Amino acid sequence: MKCDKHTMLLYAVTDRAWVGEQTLYQQVESALKGGATCVQLREKQLGDADFLQEAIQIHALCQQYGVPLFINDNVEVALQCHAEGIHVGQDDMAAAQVRQRVGDGVMIGVSAHTVQEALDAVAHGADYLGVGAVFATHTKTDVSEMPRQTLLDICNAVDVPVVAIGGIHKENILQLKGTGVDGVALVSAIFAAKDIEAECRELRALSEQIIK
Numbered sequence: 001m002k003c004d005k006h007t008m009l010l011y012a013v014t015d016r017a018w019v020g021e022q023t024l025y026q027q028v029e030s031a032l033k034g035g036a037t038c039v040q041l042r043e044k045q046l047g048d049a050d051f052l053q054e055a056i057q058i059h060a061l062c063q064q065y066g067v068p069l070f071i072n073d074n075v076e077v078a079l080q081c082h083a084e085g086i087h088v089g090q091d092d093m094a095a096a097q098v099r100q101r102v103g104d105g106v107m108i109g110v111s112a113h114t115v116q117e118a119l120d121a122v123a124h125g126a127d128y129l130g131v132g133a134v135f136a137t138h139t140k141t142d143v144s145e146m147p148r149q150t151l152l153d154i155c156n157a158v159d160v161p162v163v164a165i166g167g168i169h170k171e172n173i174l175q176l177k178g179t180g181v182d183g184v185a186l187v188s189a190i191f192a193a194k195d196i197e198a199e200c201r202e203l204r205a206l207s208e209q210i211i212k
Contacts, residue, residue, distance in 0.1 A: 001107050003085075003127035005161035007068055008183035009211065010204045012036040013165075016043065018191040028058055031190055032065040034200025037183070040087055040109075042072035055081035070109060075101050085109060087130065090117060099125035109163075113146065118154045118162075126160060130185055133166025134176065138188070148179065155180030170202060177210045184210070 012031045014024060022030070028039055041058050043051045055071060059081045062069040068084035071077050075098060078086040085107030088098055095110050102108070110121035111130045118129055131154050136145050146166070155162050164176055165185035173184060184207050193199035 001104055001127055003107050003109075003161050005128075005182040007038050008128060008161045008163050009037045010035060010200065010207050011038050011040065011163050011165075011183055011185035012190050012200070013040045013072075013185050013187045014042050015187045015191050016045070018188070022196075024054070025057060025061065027191055027196055029061055030196035031200050032062065032067060034197040035204035036067065036190070036200055037204075038068045038070065040070040040072055040185070041083075043074075048074070048077060052077050052080055055083065059083055068107070070107070078102065078106065085127070087111070095121050095124035095126050111165075112154060114150065115153050115157050118158050122158050122160055128161040128163060128182075129154065129158065130163050130165050131155075131181070132164055132185075134164045135167030135172055137167035151176075151179050151181070170199075170206060173203070173206045174210060177212075179210075182211060183207060 039062055041055055055077050059069045070085040070087045071083045072087050073092045075086055086098060087109035089111040095108055098108050107127040108125055109128045109130055110126040112118040112121055121129060131151060132146055134146055134151060161182040163183045163185045164181045168184050168186055169189040190196060190200060
């Protein structure tokens with residue numbers, strides 16, 4: 001299934017670490033109101049039953065805003081909640097296996113850190129790539145910062161949308177201008193914000209500047 005690069009512009013990746021004053025559902029709705037163009041539901045700790053229940057609710061919310069939902073790393077939950085897509089890392093199920101399981105009607109995103117990983121992912125059916133970490137990040141401690149040239153090389157090597165991820169926030173996002181990325185994926189820059197909706201409005205405006 002082809003992936004519209006415009007939906008990759010401001011890619012909100014959930015993180016339960018920031019749930020407190022608002023529920024995750026409320027946080028996602030705030031992000032959508034602020035202009036998030038797609039949402040990835042990432043739940044590393046929830047059991048499948050709770051994950052599915054949450055995914056069904058978040059998917060219904062995303063549909064209200066006309067925004068696709070991607071499920072992180074759980075093919076069964078993605079299928080059962082009828083999500084538009086699934087995202088897998090290099091250590092998760094291979095893209096070719098995911099494609100066999102989900103068919104052609106579901107978008108597949110794959111994390112890539114090198115040109116070879118990017119080319120392999122696209123060859124095996126990836127509809128978009130999540131590439132990083134483009135800056136130092138506290139979210140994933142096992143990923144080193146990617147040289148700008150590698151990001152440029154990946155963008156030039158593939159014909160699917162490329163989303164930059166890792167350590168991106170308001171102060172450094174404009175450094176991605178000229179790399180060829182189609183959007184940015186953000187975790188704490190969105191969900192750790194005091195006012196998620198206002199933060200997303202600002203981030204959306206900045207992300208539109210980097211892809212021109």
